[in-house]
Amino acid sequence: MLEKEQKLLEILKSAFQVEGKVIRNRRVEIWDHKEMVPAILLMVKTQLGYKHLNHITCIDWLEEGKFQLVYTVFSHTDKLTLFVKTKIDRDPAIMPNIDDIWDQANTYERELREMYGIEFPGLVGDQEFILEDWDEMPPMRRDFKTDVYAEKTFFAQPGREDAQDVRETITKRSGEEIPEFAKKYSRD
Amino acid sequence: MAREKETTLYIGPQHPGITGNMMVKVKVQGDTITNASVHVGYLHRAFEKLIERRNWLQSFTILCRFCVPEPDPMELTYARAVEEIEGREVPERAKYIRTMVMEMARLQSFMLWYGGQSGSSGLYTLGQWSVGDRNYLLDLFEDLTGGRIYHMYIWPGGVRRDLPKGFKDKALKTMDYIEKRLDEYDKLLFDNVIFQKRAQGVGIIPSDKAIEWGVVGAPLRGCGIKADVRIDEPYEAYDKADFIVPTFEGGDIWARAQVRRIEARQSISIIRQMLDKMPEGEVYNKVPNPMKWKIPAGEAWAKTESVRGEVGFYVVSDGSEYPRRVHVKGAAYTNGVTVTEKILVGQNIADVSFILNSMGVCPPEIER
Numbered sequence: 001m002l003e004k005e006q007k008l009l010e011i012l013k014s015a016f017q018v019e020g021k022v023i024r025n026r027r028v029e030i031w032d033h034k035e036m037v038p039a040i041l042l043m044v045k046t047q048l049g050y051k052h053l054n055h056i057t058c059i060d061w062l063e064e065g066k067f068q069l070v071y072t073v074f075s076h077t078d079k080l081t082l083f084v085k086t087k088i089d090r091d092p093a094i095m096p097n098i099d100d101i102w103d104q105a106n107t108y109e110r111e112l113r114e115m116y117g118i119e120f121p122g123l124v125g126d127q128e129f130i131l132e133d134w135d136e137m138p139p140m141r142r143d144f145k146t147d148v149y150a151e152k153t154f155f156a157q158p159g160r161e162d163a164q165d166v167r168e169t170i171t172k173r174s175g176e177e178i179p180e181f182a183k184k185y186s187r188d
Numbered sequence: 189m190a191r192e193k194e195t196t197l198y199i200g201p202q203h204p205g206i207t208g209n210m211m212v213k214v215k216v217q218g219d220t221i222t223n224a225s226v227h228v229g230y231l232h233r234a235f236e237k238l239i240e241r242r243n244w245l246q247s248f249t250i251l252c253r254f255c256v257p258e259p260d261p262m263e264l265t266y267a268r269a270v271e272e273i274e275g276r277e278v279p280e281r282a283k284y285i286r287t288m289v290m291e292m293a294r295l296q297s298f299m300l301w302y303g304g305q306s307g308s309s310g311l312y313t314l315g316q317w318s319v320g321d322r323n324y325l326l327d328l329f330e331d332l333t334g335g336r337i338y339h340m341y342i343w344p345g346g347v348r349r350d351l352p353k354g355f356k357d358k359a360l361k362t363m364d365y366i367e368k369r370l371d372e373y374d375k376l377l378f379d380n381v382i383f384q385k386r387a388q389g390v391g392i393i394p395s396d397k398a399i400e401w402g403v404v405g406a407p408l409r410g411c412g413i414k415a416d417v418r419i420d421e422p423y424e425a426y427d428k429a430d431f432i433v434p435t436f437e438g439g440d441i442w443a444r445a446q447v448r449r450i451e452a453r454q455s456i457s458i459i460r461q462m463l464d465k466m467p468e469g470e471v472y473n474k475v476p477n478p479m480k481w482k483i484p485a486g487e488a489w490a491k492t493e494s495v496r497g498e499v500g501f502y503v504v505s506d507g508s509e510y511p512r513r514v515h516v517k518g519a520a521y522t523n524g525v526t527v528t529e530k531i532l533v534g535q536n537i538a539d540v541s542f543i544l545n546s547m548g549v550c551p552p553e554i555e556r
Contacts, residue, residue, distance in 0.1 A: 051399045052400075052402060054489075054491075054498075054500055054517060055500060055515065057513070059504050060513070070487075070502065072489060072500075076399055076415055079420045079421065081489065102400070102402065103526055106526070107521070107525050129228070130228055131229065132229055139237060140236065146241070
């Protein structure tokens with residue numbers, strides 16, 4: 001059991017002195033500094049057969065002031081998924097570019113640049129991928145408040161006065177109590 | 189001969205041949221495309237951001253909207269990722285039902301593909317037939333889930349309710365009908381010289397580059413590479429089903445269509461097997477009060493096979509009632525952007541929507 005996974009982890013540990021673990025069958029994760037990520041990805045792609053880049057994702061750990069980046073690669077021969085994870089500072093957020101290793105990384109990185117404000121030096125393509133003419137904070141950052149932005153930018157369609165909140169209107173009209181579970185909730 | 193002037197054409201976002209709210213900007217010399225770039229951003233609703241503000245079960249209202257023609261893989265993938273983080277078991281019967289629902293979803297999506305692929309080559313009759321016949325499958329979904337398009341039937345811990353009375357009988361009869369109709373479709377599409385001439389040798393993905401380019405799903409199997417999440421990482425009850433994963437050489441539209449032609453029949457076969465082998469028992473390992481349901485901190489990556497290819501979810505929990513991050517990687521993200529941009533070069537303008545349909549491009553998967 002988990003022989004292939006252990007073997008992959010050992011190869012990576014001996015080559016790069018990375019930290020890592022076997023999560024479960026078919027899942028291996030490693031952690032390293034951001035400068036090492038392109039070298040690791042190039043090595044697993046060219047020498048170990050991890051040719052399929054599943055995706056690149058970012059998780060905003062606002063409390064720590066860090067972004068966690070996850071590069072997920074898959075080997076069609078071993079049928080294993082490898083996660084290469086790293087944490088970078090939120091400000092300034094700079095990450096080495098890997099679109100010379102995989103062409104399709106370009107769109108992921110352009111999206112991360114728009115949505116999280118992460119810079120990838122040398123990234124091909126200055127134009128926006130999804131967000132055009134966006135002047136605000138990158139919107140996927142945790143400190144971007146969608147409700148504040150929506151209130152500032154949009155306005156409620158004028159209509160009947162009692163059409164604003166159905167539940168409140170019902171209580172006003174009939175005097176009926178709204179049960180606890182049906183009340184509006186907030187995250188704060 | 190004088191060099192023809194290069195012209196820029198914008199195909200979409202409002203164009204009968206485009207596969208959704210997106211635009212393909214092509215540079216052409218004469219009729220030949222010299223450069224193509226895919227532009228998205230016409231329907232970005234920040235789904236991933238919205239999910240972060242909803243609790244674990246409320247997210248389902250958004251999940252199914254990632255791909256309207258085939259919402260079930262999104263629900264299943266998310267549910268599996270949540271189950272993996274929480275360690276929640278799924279009853280055996282629910283696994284069979286989930287597999288059946290996935291194949292029903294694939295089958296109805298194949299019917300839409302028949303319509304798109306034939307319609308974009310001018311063969312409108314087949315589109316009308318297949319979309320009409322698809323309604324019989326939507327009837328089954330309505331009986332089972334209450335919804336025709338969006339189902340929200342698969343939940344963490346199983347499925348929401350058991351099969352209704354008489355469902356098995358109705359489903360088997362529908363499968364018999366659809367199977368017969370698929371033979372009719374073949375006569376109209378695959379035996380048609382127009383389709384053969386237009387599909388063969390067009391939109392070729394080189395097989396040696398396919399994996400590196402990130403191609404997934406039927407386009408990858410159309411390059412002769414046997415890759416399918418259902419056999420690479422069997423989930424639910426797929427390891428108990430007997431089915432083949434077809435591959436074809438060539439990498440062109442013809443090969444991709446042939447792959448889908450066989451896969452549609454395989455879906456029918458899997459649905460029958462699931463109905464036949466389904467054990468008795470519970471279907472739902474009930475979750476606690478959804479408003480107070482906390483998932484332990486952790487991360488999980490789950491993937492399933494949709495008609496368009498691999499659908500993956502990277503779900504992160506920080507231990508609260510709300511997902512910390514849900515990253516959706518739909519098949520169209522690579523198939524529909526970087527791969528399409530590459531294979532459009534050198535093709536005829538008239539083939540753009542033909543190629544987009546064969547790649548299964550679904551814009552909401554690109555801009556989540």
